[in-house]
Amino acid sequence: MEPRGTKRKAEKTEVAELWNKLPRSVSSLRTEPALYSGPFPFYRRPSELGCFSLDAQRQYHGDARALRYYSPPPVNGPGPDFDLRDGYPDRYKPRDEEVKERLDHLLRWVLEHRHQLEGHKLLKWWAQSFLPGVPHVVAGFRNPEGFVCSLKTFPTMEMFESVRNDRDGWNPSVCMNFCAAFLSFAQNTVVQDDPRLVHLFSWEPGGPVTVSVHRDAPYAFLPTWYVEAMSQDLPPLSITPSPKD
Known part of the structure; x- marks a missing residue:
């Protein structure tokens, strides 16, 4: 004998599977240009958090060591004069299209530099240093293997500048106003x-x-x-x- 409720549960499962197979209409977004002729929307220009680079063998580096920069010619000097075909078959290494890199390099950089993306860690350092008057914080950054590979000194009074343009960042005024309100609340409670x-x-x-x-x-x-x-x-x-x- 099947336990009570087993048959009803099986019927619900069959109905759910049937519902998932049925074609369902999804919402759509109209694309007529006339619908979007209003004022320019608010846009916050992105700021650079860091960089990574790939060498000639397309090996990943979590810094700018393999970057090459374009140096523009003098404004009043002669224009550039070079043959784009020079060295093309000898020195140019085509990318292996069979290797799908996708976002792997970007995601690896994000994983290795999470400390730069965690603005709230700066909030903790700032709160622990600002109140007792510590002027600087020396932070050690580790790689995924757990080795400290770089040091950086953060002036306490300048920590907020690192997250000023972050819409989800913290605000020292909000922090201190809440601190004052909490201390007043504690004083009136105890x-x-x-x-x-x-x-x-x-x-x-x-x-x-x-x-x-x-x-x-x-x-x-x-x-x-x-x-x-x-x-x-x-x-x-x-x-x-x-x-x-």
Whole structure:
């Protein structure tokens, strides 16, 4: 005997497969030029994040070592005069059309230079350095094998410039305004002076900051010796006599 619901489940599967095989109309986009004669849309010009290059053997390099640059002739000088056929059969190496490179080189560069695409990592460095007044951050970048292959120094006050033109980047004003609001919220929330009382602030993406109150372990983090030492009265400060006295 089949268990209850098995036949109904099989019928639903058959209906779903039949639905997937049926031809369905998809939405379309009209292409008449008259529909697009309005003002020029907003467009943010892309900025260069880095480069990669291919050598004569089409071997990948994650930097500009194999790039060749065009040097324009002088404006007032004679025009270029060279034979495009010179050396073509001897030095020109045609690309192997059987090898489909597609986006492999670009995707490899993205994978190797993820640190340049992660603007939020700069946010973490900036927050950890700006508040205590650290002027510079030295970052080591590793390759996919885990070896540090380059170092770069980031001035703390200039980190935001790296993501200023990124529409999804972070804004230091927003960060500091939120920091001030959170500290004010914490000051107004924690009103009881009790070393055994712990206020746990929590945040989940998309939601507000919440607070819960706990007592003792496992949230308490101040050691007993520290609490006892801070609870004692401070000895009076010795007054150094002035040379005039």
